[in-house]
Amino acid sequence: MLLTVKSLSCVVGFLLINTIDIFADKNMNRFKVVVANPSVPKIAYDILQKHCDIKTSTVFSRASILQDVVGADALFWASKIRVDKELLDAAGPQLKVIGTMSVGYDQFDIDELKARGIKFGNTPAVLNNAVANIAVMLAIAASRRFTEGRKHIEEGTWINYFNTQWMLGQDLTGSTIGIIGLGQIGQAIAKRLKGFDVGNILYTGHKEKPEGIELGAKFVNLDNLIRESDFIFLAAPLNNQTYQMCNSDFFSKTKKTAVLVNISRGQLVDQEALITALKTGRLFAAGLDVMTPEPLNTDNELIKLNNVVLTPHVGSATNDTRNAMAELTAKNILRALGGAEMFTPVF
Template identity: 60%
Template sequence: MLERRFFNIVITYTTVWVVRRAAVHTKMNRPKVLVSNPTVPQIGFDLLQKYCDIIRIENENETKEEIISKVKGVDAIYWASRLKLDKDIIEAAGPQMKVVGTMSAGYNHIDVDELKKRGIKLGNTPNVLNNAVADIAVLLALAASRRIHEGRLKIENNQWDLGSQWMLGQDISGATVGIIGLGGIGQAIVKRLIPFEVQQFLYTGHREKVEGKELGAKFVSLDTLVRESDFVIVSCPLNSETEEMCNEDFFAKMKKTAVFVNISRGKVVHQPSLVKALRDGQIFAAGLDVMTPEPLPPDDELLKLPNAVIVPHLGSATKKN
């Protein structure tokens, strides 16, 4: 589709633009670029090949050792790997490397501090995936609050009970929805939930935002948000400040009727604490697009919980994107 082509062109030009600048700086006509995984769409390869000599990792299950063996002397890395781009790989590339482009909005899989130390530019794809990820956040909030997974299990086990008080869920209309991280995705979530007649939106972060006021959302502390929200939706980046932020103390503060949704990164959550909170009825339910590890083992405790709606990191997985 045209939109997908545009997305791929945008992310590739991020790399090409800086690589061409690097070429001028180093007086090279065709810089060398390592592409870390063969799953990058062909249009990305085609565009890069107009300007660069490509060193391509052919194995979809690439190893760090394989990347290090091929990265020496490159001017840029086009990073689309499940691995972390760390100091070892950056050092192996050499001092001539000028840029890293990543096919993602997030960059927690890249050692940004190491890039900064070396003056290496980083290009990512902010805002491109906001709508798709916001859609799945709403889907998970509704599915978890209305016990969709648990209902499916009842069908499979022939445990239907059509009484009027059977399988009652939580309403999102009239609820307080708390958004942790009111960036582009967080704002898109609020816009989608306004028609659901949510009573109040809360958000938290480093500072109050103009966009928050425009959306009618109230800026509060994390503690206030967790205690007062009927739905807690995590859409913040993963970093040293947010890693395992959603821990045992966090879930203990939530309402027992509250629904937890994470479309951020799995490591924002201390997963054993979430499992315990769901299993013990400390919170009502959870909807998760991300978890730790990924892929999640089929015997993981999360998958045994009827009040956990889990999808395999599908937030941006639409044909448009």
């Protein structure tokens, strides 16, 4: 089921009634839930505290969280700290539920969670629109040289007379779009780009998708997508197959006028290879909401390049979206603790 921020509130209202029924029928004791981030929206606390005792981890360090998770029945995860055997051992055998306030879950040892029978859920769909909007913004900003233009303003080098060749960028209209990973976010990006009258939409992945046909997008192999695309959007999850897939070989095949947009994970890109491609003119520009490391070091070469637009991993950072993500995570946890299936289980 495809969810939006608005539709989620209706659905979770129904789930709240069901969850309360579950707890009332079984007369369950209160559970201990550890929230691994003090900035989680209040709505999550409002939902959980009716049936749970909450401990919030206030220090962003692995050592602190290893202490905080001891005795937890459930974890509300909004952190990049890895959840592995060591952390699960620290929590103890009573830990049976984890909800992550994210779509991606590359920071979790999935095999270890499955081996321990821990129920695990994420927050797909509710952030699609916010992330897709950022992706389009980055594509426009990078292709129209926003970073370089801003520097001209700041440095007083703005050419204040008619020059038809000054600050020329690339057009979305009529262009060929390549989307690597036509999941829900990739589809949301494609829908928006159709409004810019793009020429073609290509995508690649494990297999052709019916949603691609509905969007009028063409399924191609990765090599063809790289060679033919004017804009390449990275919307694939991080895994062994996608890790540093955008490497020197990748950039050797791109058009010199191409623009790369990454709203997935920084590790999909070999960052040194990207920097080389941008500096040598092998790639026209890049728009990045994700990078390596995060936060990016202030002396990183990416910051110095005129043909890069950077945002600090804020794809889902709107009030409505983050509240919806927190609400869904809390509902997932509460449902699982009550013995019901999570609303959006990974497994």
